[in-house]
Amino acid sequence: MDRTISVIYGKNIHDMTLRLLSSCDLQLPASGANASAVIKPNLVTPSGSDTGATTHTEIVEAIIIHLISLGFRNITVAEGSWVGASTESAFRALGYYDLRDRYGIHLVDTKKDEYRSLAPFGIPMEVSRTVLDADLLINVPVLKGHCQTLMTNAMKNLKGCLSDRSKREFHRLGLDLPIAALNSVIHPDLTIVDSICGDLDFEEGGNPVQTDRMLASAYPVLLDAYSATLMGYRPEDIGYIRKAQEIGLIEDFRWEVKELSKPVVSNARAGGEAKRLSVHTSPIDACSACYAALIHALKRLEDENGLGRLKGRTIAIGQGYSDKAPEIGVGACCRKAGTGVAGCPASADSILQMLRGL
Ligand code: SF4
Structure with missing residues (x-):
């Protein structure tokens, strides 16, 4: 099993x-140019990707270009928005009809x-x-975050391959085992995670x-386990990851991260609820x-009513602190902080541990 998770900033x-x-x-199968390649984005609602809800269309377009360069000629984007939303509206709002016309791909509303x-x-x-074929x-x-399952990513995204009737049934049955079971019958060859600006805690975006x-891996359960730590959770905190382990989709959570580039400085920060933190x-x-x-760690601290530990103090972060000694700091740049946590970037779970100790 390939345990590599590629990360690029x-x-x-x-x-x-x-x-x-x-x-x-990735290679063209022996069946040749008519082999069917299916791309499954997240178009939960007709919302722009900058809201944190939906996959950036640029990612899907780059995948199409790559598949064409490999020789694929039968490429489909397949998705079904959540119950109550129109997939066609999402295709229209996010530019998928343009992609269809430009590259000769198919669009399937699942x-x-x-x-x-x-x-x-x-x-x-x-x-x-x-999808199955x-x-x-x-x-x-x-x-991104999710109000019921805490996190949504590789495994839960496959729920968009179901009929609306099955989506409703999944909710009635409690989501965790149904999502794990779904991942026992759909096996993506590759998962590319859009972690450009995912929502803090809601599937439908706004924060x-x-x-x-961005992340990539051939192993969705392992990818989700790693991604949980990026949001300040342990893999076992996410119910459908626990169920996946129980039904034998994964034995342990050992991954190998391969960084293809280093993080970038950005002034664009957080919106909606995330801005409050x-x-x-x-x-x-x-x-x-x-x-x-840091924002995800603060959210986890807030969820456990722990923000009072900060006692009005703020947490230093960024390259501008490399020659400063703040009281509390995050990341390698704040190595001179009185209380700090290492990492470049620092991970949300290690930041949360540090904040809990204040
Ligand atoms: S430790 Fe400093 S350089 Fe590294 S990711 Fe954080 S802010 Fe950037």
């Missing part, structure tokens, strides 16, 4: 996607697809035939946290990935 989404793709070993009825681990589900499947989720990062920070030239980790 930056501002040029198109180039970042192509670099991630060239670090992976709400209207043909289904195969399956029942893995006793969970009934109607799964899109387009793909010769190559690339999952392109957004890493984006600028992170300027920024009053506890004092950034000077902070990289977005480091700052996002």
Whole structure:
């Protein structure tokens, strides 16, 4: 099993996607140019990607360009928005009809697809035939918070391959086991995570946290386990990851991170609810990935009613602190801080441990 998780930081989404793709070993199957390649983004609602809700269209376009360069001629984008939202509206709002016309790809609304009825681990589900029959499947989720499952990313994004009836049934059955079971029947060849500005805690966006990062792996459960730590959780905190381990989709959570670039300084920070937490920070030239980790750690601290530990103090972060000695600091740049945590970028789970100790 390949335990590598590739991570890239930056501002040029198109180039970042192509670099991630060239670090992976994707090939045209023996069946040739007619082999079906399916891309599954997250278009939960017709919201812009800058809200933190949906996959950046630039990522999907770069994947299409890469697949065409490999010889694929039968490329489909397949997605079904959440119950109550129109997938066609999302396709229109996010530029997918333009992609269709420019590159000759197909668009499939999985709400209207043909289904195969399956029942893995006793969970009934109607799964899109387009997705199940793909010769190559690339999952392109957004890493973001979720009001019920805490986090949504690679594994949960596959819920968009179901009929609306099955989506409702998943909620009735409690989501965790259904999501794990779904991942026992859909096996993406590659997952590319849009962690550019995923929402702090809502699937539908509105509280984006600028992170300027993307991830890639062939192993969705491991990718989700690692991604949980980027939001200040342990893998076991996420119910559907726990269930995935219980039903044998993963044995342990050992990953190997391969960084393709270093984090970038950004002044774009956080919006909506996420902005509220920024009053506890004092950034000077902070990289977005480091700052996002701090925001997620502060959110976890708030969830456990721990913000009082700060006693009105703010947390230093950023390259502007490399010759300063703040009281509390985050990341290698704040190595002279009285209380600090290492890392470049610092991870949300290690920041949370430090904050709990204040
Ligand atoms: S430690 Fe400093 S250089 Fe490294 S990611 Fe954080 S802010 Fe950027």
